[in-house]
Amino acid sequence: MERHQVAVYLGAMAAGAAVGLAAPSAGPALEHAINPVLAALLYVTFLQVPAAELLRSLRAGRFLAAALVVNFAVVPAVVAGLYTFLPDDQAVRIGVLLVLLAPCVDYVIVFSGLAGGSSQRLLAATPLLLLAQMLLLPVFLWLFMGPDLGDVVEVGPFLEAFVFLIVIPLALAWLTQGWAARHPAGEKTSDAATAAMVPLMAATLFTVVASQVPKLGGSLGDVVAVVPVYAAFLIVMAFAGLAVARLFRLDAPDSRAIVFTGATRNSLVVLPLALALPDDLAVAGVVVVTQTLVEVIGMIVYIRAVPRLVPATR
Secondary structure, X not given: OOOOHHHHHHHHHHHHHHHHHHOHHHHHHHHHHHHHHHHHHHHHHHHOOOHHHHHHHOOOHHHHHHHHHXXXXXXXXXXXXXXXXXXXXXXXXXXXXXXXXXXXXXXXXXXXXXXXXXXXXXXXXXXXXXXXXHHHHXXXXXXXXXXXXXXXXXXHHHHHHHHHHHHHHHHHHHHHHHHHHXXXXXXXXXHXXXXXXXXXXXXXXXXXXXXXXXXXXXXXXXXXXXXXXXXXXXXXXXXXXXXXXXXXXXXXXXXXXXXXXXXXXXXXXXXXXXHOOOHHHOHHHHHHHHHHHHHHHHHHHHHHHHHHHOOOOO
């Protein structure tokens, strides 16, 4: 499954779309499963890097600075350029802003690793990236859409996401590592959990897509209209991320990781925020999921293109 994980993810999303179309009544129940399955996925992700290595990676000042610059300075500028091409529908615009302004904290680590990027440093930056977007996303939303819509993203849901999706899985991962270092049963448990990485990612993608497809309704045209915007974002950020990496004089693995963190977005974690919006903005959740579909396909290209864009240092 690890050798063919991209195909597994595409299959999971296709199956989710089929279930969503065939059994739309299952959507609300599946929505409640999104956060638990995502928390399990992040627990397994954190489990793969020892706590000591994670703490050492936090000392990589240039890498962390580059990650912050590309995500919270370059990305908003790129989104501002793409914003004029979005449909006039407010729900569509909010969905696009929610997802494009929030850096990914989960499967970016997998895809960056497949392309030879510094996955451990990306993993170490995860809490910082999530905390920064929690603080800055309401500000960005206000700047793009004005004070009347700036308060649709509240601090409460972000704090809940940070605790439930980052703090708790990270603490459990460290406890599991300590258990594995002392007892054979803990080591077996850790190995079994790590082996579940790809199935958990597939389950997350399936659950997200199946729960949101029934909400398309009459908004299919507006949702389809954002696909070129998402594709353009991936193309622009490949070169923008490379420029930031060169600015900070990073080596090849770190540079590849910066390209990936700038391009991949936090669709799975911001989805609960989109789902909490008022009913007249419900299509925002579908817009967020659409970005996931485009991005996973884009990652197939990135895995092959980024090593050529950032060749290994001799």
